[in-house]
Amino acid sequence: KQEVTQIPAALSVPEGENLVLNCSFTDSAIYNLQWFRQDPGKGLTSLLLIQSSQREQTSGRLNASLDKSSGRSTLYIAASQPGDSATYLCAVHPPPYGKVIFGPGTSLSVIP
Amino acid sequence: KAGVTQTPRYLIKTRGQQVTLSCSPISGHRSVSWYQQTPGQGLQFLFEYFSETQRNKGNFPGRFSGRQFSNSRSEMNVSTLELGDSALYLCASSLGVVPRDTRIETQYFGPGTRLLVL
Numbered sequence: 001k002q003e004v005t006q007i008p009a010a011l012s013v014p015e016g017e018n019l020v021l022n023c024s025f026t027d028s029a030i031y032n033l034q035w036f037r038q039d040p041g042k043g044l045t046s047l048l049l050i051q052s053s054q055r056e057q058t059s060g061r062l063n064a065s066l067d068k069s070s071g072r073s074t075l076y077i078a079a080s081q082p083g084d085s086a087t088y089l090c091a092v093h094p095p096p097y098g099k100v101i102f103g104p105g106t107s108l109s110v111i112p
Numbered sequence: 113k114a115g116v117t118q119t120p121r122y123l124i125k126t127r128g129q130q131v132t133l134s135c136s137p138i139s140g141h142r143s144v145s146w147y148q149q150t151p152g153q154g155l156q157f158l159f160e161y162f163s164e165t166q167r168n169k170g171n172f173p174g175r176f177s178g179r180q181f182s183n184s185r186s187e188m189n190v191s192t193l194e195l196g197d198s199a200l201y202l203c204a205s206s207l208g209v210v211p212r213d214t215r216i217e218t219q220y221f222g223p224g225t226r227l228l229v230l
Contacts (some may be wrong), residue, residue, distance in 0.1 A: 034219070043202055044221040089155065098143055098208060099168040100219060102155035 002027045002094045004103035012109040013080055021075040021106045023090030028068045031097065035064050035075050036089040038105070044089065048075070080110045114138065116205050116222035124228045130191040133225045135203035137184050143167075143208025144186035145219065146178060149200040161186050162208045193229045200224045 007022045023033070032051045036044040048057045048064040050073070056065040063076040077084060090103040117136045125131050137144050145168075146158040157170040161180035180186045184205075190197055204219040 036221075041200075041226075043223040044204075046220070091155075096168055098145065098160040098162060099157050099170070100145065100204075101157065102147075104154045 002030075002092060002101050004090060004092055004101050006088075006090055006103040006106050008106060009104065010107040010109075012111060014111050015080060015082060017080050017110075018076070018078050019080055019108070021077070021088050021090075021108070023073040023075070023103055025071045025073075025092045025101075027094060028071055029094055030068065031093040031095070033064075033066050033073050034091045034093070034100075035062075035073075036091060038087045038089060040086075047088075077108075080108075082110045082112050084108060085110050116203060116220050118201075118203055118222040118225050120225060121223065122226050122228075124230065125193050126230050127193055127195060129193050130189065131193060131227060133188045133201055133203075133227075135186045135188070135205075135222060137186070137203075137205030138220055141205035141207055141220075142184055143206045144180060144184065145204045145206075146186070146188050147202045147204070148172075149202060149224075150196075150198070155202070158188070190227075195229050198227060198229045200226050 003026045005024045013019055030052050034049045035047045037047055038044050050057050050066040061078040066073045087105045087107045089105045091100045093100050119134045143162045145160040147155050149155045159178055160168040164180045175191045178188045202224045204221045206219045
């Protein structure tokens with residue numbers, strides 16, 4: 001059974017710091033892994049999608065890596081800003097196609 | 113291109129009632145997935161519909177059901193509501209098939225319907 005965990009559960013950093021969020025999954029048989037952002041009371045915003053054949057993806061100040069063999073992904077945020085404050089969710093897409101499993105999220109607070 | 117829309121956005125019901133939530137996917141998307149988000153359990157997969165058929169199902173009781181119409185719009189129904197059904201219900205749409213182009217196939221999420229059961 002696929003399970004997804006995220007460490008840490010919460011993180012508070014001063015503005016400008018670089019930070020890393022971690023995601024682990026138990027079964028390496030996945031189509032892809034996706035990182036989302038969720039603001040309080042809102043829906044999900046997709047940040048990065050890494051296909052199973054890829055090692056990393058970058059978008060602006062965000063970089064996500066995937067090590068399928070070890071069941072790990074990291075989301076690197078460079079030069080954090082107060083606007084980055086949100087909950088970050090990692091999700092894997094295992095077979096059968098069409099069902100996504102989410103981690104519990106990391107709540108990030110960037111202090112001005 | 114319009115995004116995923118969900119109606120209603122907010123809903124208040126009492127225990128024992130039933131509720132129907134609606135999700136309109138992005139044009140051209142044939143898959144709609146439903147998720148329940150609660151503070152205690154996080155985001156949990158309810159079910160997925162593809163071409164009017166339920167293709168995947170999570171571990172929820174039979175009180176939770178859904179359907180998909182020929183235009184890919186989907187509805188989710190919860191019967192005999194319980195206090196624990198209070199949650200944010202999210203739907204997501206996607207093409208629904210394993211893509212040849214590995215750059216695509218992101219699930220696009222709607223804003224959600226917040227259900228409060230009293």
